[in-house]
Amino acid sequence: MTNKTIMVQGTSSDAGKSMLVAALCRIFARQNLKVAPFKPQNMALNSAVTPCGGEIGRAQAVQALAAGVELNVHFNPILLKPSSDTGAQVIMHGRALSNMQAAAYHDYKKVAMEAVLQSHQYLNSNYDLIVVEGAGSPAEINLREGDIANMGFAEAVDCPVVLVADIDRGGVFAQIVGTLELLSPSERKRVKGFIINKFRGDISLLQSGLDWLEAKTNKPVLGVLPFLKGLDVAAEDAIVTQQNLSDAKLKIVVPVFPRISNHTDFDALRSHPQIDLQFIAPDKQLPSADLIILPGSKNVRADCQHLKNMGWDNQINKHLRYGGKVFGICGGYQMLGQNISDSLGIEDTPGTIQGLNLLPITTELKAGKTLKRKSSVLQLAGQKVKVSGYEIHCGESQLSKPHLSVSHLLTNELANELANESNETDGFITADQQVAGCYLHGIFDSPEAIKLLAQWCNQAVSAGEDHQTQQLKALDMLADACEKHLDIGKIKQFISNQTHQTNQTGEERQI
Template sequence: MDKPNKTLMIQGTASDAGKSTIVAAICRILKRRRIKTAPFKPQNMALNSAVTPDGGEIGRAQAVQALAAGVELDVDFNPILLKPSSDTGAQVIIHGKAISQMQAQQYHDYKKVAMDAVLESHQRLKQKYQAIIVEGAGSPAEINLREGDIANMGFAEAADCPVILVADIDKGGVFAQLVGTLELLSESERNRVKGFIINKFRGDIKLLESGLTWLEHKTNKPVIGVLPYIQGLEIAAEDAITTEQVLDEVKFKVAVPVFPRISNHTDFDILRLHPSVELIYVGPEQTIPNVDLIILPGSKNVRADLAHMQKVGWDKSIAKHLRYGGKVFGICGGYQMLGIAINDPNGIEDVAGESQGLGYLPISTELTDNKALKHTQAQLHFSDECVELTGYEIHCGISTVTNTKVGRRLLTTNGADSGFINADDQVAGCYLHGIFDTPAVIPALAKWCGIALSQQVDYQSLQQQAIDKLADACEQHLDLNKLFKYINIS
């Protein structure tokens, strides 16, 4: 006999309603109760991703939720990951592995196959976990996306699971969001919605009570709780770039140009959280300011983002920055851009062809079908001092050093050299994401730029504290008995 369904789905009235963080909070609460819990998102569209221990790729939000649940990453947590490479095309990743590049209409026709993969993952998780907390995507009320839906009510109906609907009151119109969403659902889908969570409330809750009473009478569904707006909640974002900083004395200025297809921008969260580092994200209509260091981030479409950089003049700003003695660092796609050439003969990321790089590092890159996905331990060599660190790799490119005499290694990984620093000691790069998360790396990076920065920040501890803070708020403001009764947990 099949085990009882212990799956609960959190859907939102819109993107950024708080689905990801609420799922993380519930996972942490269940961990506190010693209930083995799996996070799950049937389909994710994001350029921030994480690598599982067995070399698969899933959305970054599910990695954070797994951290909250205290479980090891698993490709079944996010069976379908779409990584946009253009406005109409995306790389399709199923069970952790990239299978193809598809245009939007192609993928719409492919959804039946994708749903089979989703239900396969869900079934496996049901056999291994006591509870599964599911995150929806966007809104379930997108009429144009209803046919073949696997991300919201399509999955909930197939898995026969209850749904909690979340709305962000900080955006305004919260009652219209909730009632309007219900009105656009089918009768069976409306019956599946068991209650509401209102997120990001500021002010006196008494002023909201009449509205809550009206909502419950109007819909015949309970409000599970109202979560307050929580300041300084530093949880790695699924997609949106967070720019807020709390600075003490600025000693180190860093600029990151934001490419149209920037990927894994969570690399820079720890820089933003350092009280002595001013992190400046540079938008397309902005010039790169005077800083100590420019970091070129990862990209899902390296050649197109390189062309964009040249179109807006960032390449000229980088050249000027170097003439005045500044430093430049590249991660993954940014590392490839700093080289001599990027060749995509098979159109892996976009249209097939070759682009000339910025020419600061003696590397030549070819994009291939085989995607590197792995966790890496390495030694960093900015100077004679060696820093032990960990990170992860997600890339299609193979970069070959064409002249070892015009620079030196940046990293040692498994006894082999990787990454590169040019002969002028001004430009460096590597494939390693998460390189700054090891506490000793930022002081080493600042020292390379000629700046003394002794303070270290532990990113993992900050993540754990943020998850606990969110879970504490949910414990206080949500009716957990009402919430958990839907999945037979007391």
């Protein structure tokens, strides 16, 4: 089995690697190729759940959507989820192994590389093409030893590399030339060409610089991508802080915790034209709103303490006194309870913290992480709609005052009246209908769920577009722009210069 792999690396973080990989996945999928996105090592707090109950980076889930393939743990064999400034949870092939400090993980990279190469071999045997995303920059001198995320991987599997740089930040020629200068001779040779991202203005004014770059490096510029206004593809980690129309019918605020996770829960709400959703920075006060949503967290006790240090707990209580609504998702749901205990030190040093005492639940963090996709029925404002999403959490919550002051927020699709006698703790709502929470990520991705949420907040919004449909349109917009402005033929040539791959029937698949 021969290699059909191309890798996209960047001169810096947020240069456009994730988006370019998604675009290439979309382009080649439209050519009827079975394409696998791949990121050897990802560091992110936004993740997705695969059908087998594994966990991968959110960016690879978006790229899989672009490629039209089901999620697979091999798309992102190593996922690092930071829990502090120097430590992270290490997830290998979709399963959490342990928390490691940065120095310890550096020594663990040989084991991690074995997992990465195993996943690449699997994808190479089961897909026509692998489009790989690098991490950060390949020119980080302090991270070169034992590298598995950039050139260390490219050298190990012998694949061509395309280098992307963000001109919107300025200094694009220095980014590219400087990155090349810090690579080894064999790594520089591996870089086949450059893509300049986020250009604004008259392209003719850039031409002299492009000519100089090609002459200086003896490598081609594969294209200049314009700044794409209105492109709304789920971000890997960056939080979009823009707010919607000032005359929106529903106003939502989301406090941003230092270790906020899965903020993509709010993408569908944020993109609705009649909803003003604001992310509130960790050092800001909460403005007035119809609804406050507490998001997920990778370090629930520490983020709960931050919430209190900011005085957000008092502001939330004031918001409730004036008739506002509060909703918690995953870690935010746990914070709404009476206490959160981590006796095993799963996320931090062992200990217990008192929650906001707005829901009669208690939470204990456990060693085994819950990872599953789920369909349920959301019950709000006296109505029900079907919802689906996924759960990622270490905590197990127990109702401390059964059937006293809460009702089920979520039930199984086949639930009957007996469900009300259950002590299931996937989600609850208070009897006064002001506070609710659940473990289900993606609960507000559907237009029906958004309409019901607005109705719960005594507002009315129109039925928006399904979130996945929005994402597919954005991915097509991105792919169309890349086909127009990039030399896709030359990129295909880099791939085809590798030996033709033979599938299980002995037939060659041409790229």
